[in-house]
Amino acid sequence: MKKIMDEIVSIDGVQSCYLVDREGEVVEYAGEDKLDKSLASALIAAITKELSAQMGITNNFSMAVMAKEKNLFLVTQRDFILGVFADPDIDTGKIRFELRRCVKAISEAL
C-alpha cells in the first residue's frame, strides 16, 4: 500500500496523499505536509459524507477542488477515500488519470 502511495507523491506537483477510511481515520499517508493529519483526514471524510448524504451516492465518485494555495483531489470508493493535495498549477488531467489507476491498485490490495 505504501508503495502505491509513494508512487502518487512522486508525481510532479503532488504534495501529499491520504488514504482514509469512511469514518475519517488515516489508513496510510505519504508525502510532506504541514497539515494536522487527523484533522485533514476527518475533513476529507466529512466532505465525502456530506456529498454522499445529500446526493444519495455512496461510492465511486470523485471530486476536485481548485483553490489558490493548493488543489485537493478526492476519490471515494466503498471502503476508502483517497485524498491528494497538489500544487495549484498541477496538470489536473494527468493527476486524475493517475489517481484512477492507483485507486484500482489500492482496491485490489485491500
Added chain:
Amino acid sequence: MNEKGLRPDVNSLDVLISLADLYVENGLIDEAKDLLKTAIKENKEEIKPYSILSKIYISEGEEKEAAEILKNAIKISPEDKEIKKLLKSLKLEVGKAETKKIIKDKKKKSKLELGSSLSEVLNNLLKVKGIIGVLVVDDIGALIEASIELPMERESTGAIISSIYDKIRFSSPDLGLGTISKVFFELPGGNIIVLGSKTLRFIVLTTKNILVSQLEDILMEGFYKTIELLGVE
C-alpha cells in the same frame, strides 16, 4: 579559388556562407536567404547552407519553409546529427503551433453570444454540447435563476449543491487550500462544476463523457457575465 588564379570563386561555398553570415549580422535577412539558396543550388550535396537557411527560417517563425529545407537536407545526408536535431525540434514546434491554431479555431467556433439578460445567458449556455443544466444560487443556496434540460427540482438541487460547496469552503482554511475557484464533482450519472464568488454559486451540470477543459472558457465567461448582470461580488 578558381582557375583564373587568386580571384575568389564567387560561388565558392565558404565565401557564400561567410557572406550570408555577414548579411545576417547586418540584418540583411532576405539577401542572406537568397545567397544561401544560391549556395544550395550550386552545392546540392553540401549540408551547411541547408542548415543555416533552415535556422534563419526558424528564427523568423517560418517553420514550414524550414521544414522543407530540412527535408531536402535529410535526403542528402540521412545521418547528419544537426539536421536530425533541427528537424526534431521543428516537428515539435510545428506540432505546438498547429495545436495552438486548433485551440484558437475551436474557441472561435465555440464563441457564443451569451446575451444581455440572465435567462438568456443560461439558455445560451444550455446550447453548448455537454451542458444539461445551469443554476445560479445565492450564498445561502436560494435559487436566483436556472435553465435545466432535465425534469428535476431546481430549488432543492441548487440548495443541495450549494450546501456541499459551502462545506468544502468552510473546511478550506483547515486544509490550507486558500480561496476556492472551482469545484468539480464526477458522479456516476454526470458531472457538476461549481464556480463560486463571495455571494454567488454558478452551478453547471454536464453529461458524463465531456471534456471539462473544453468548457472552461465558456463557463468562466458565463460566470463573469452573470456576476456583471446581477451586479454582485
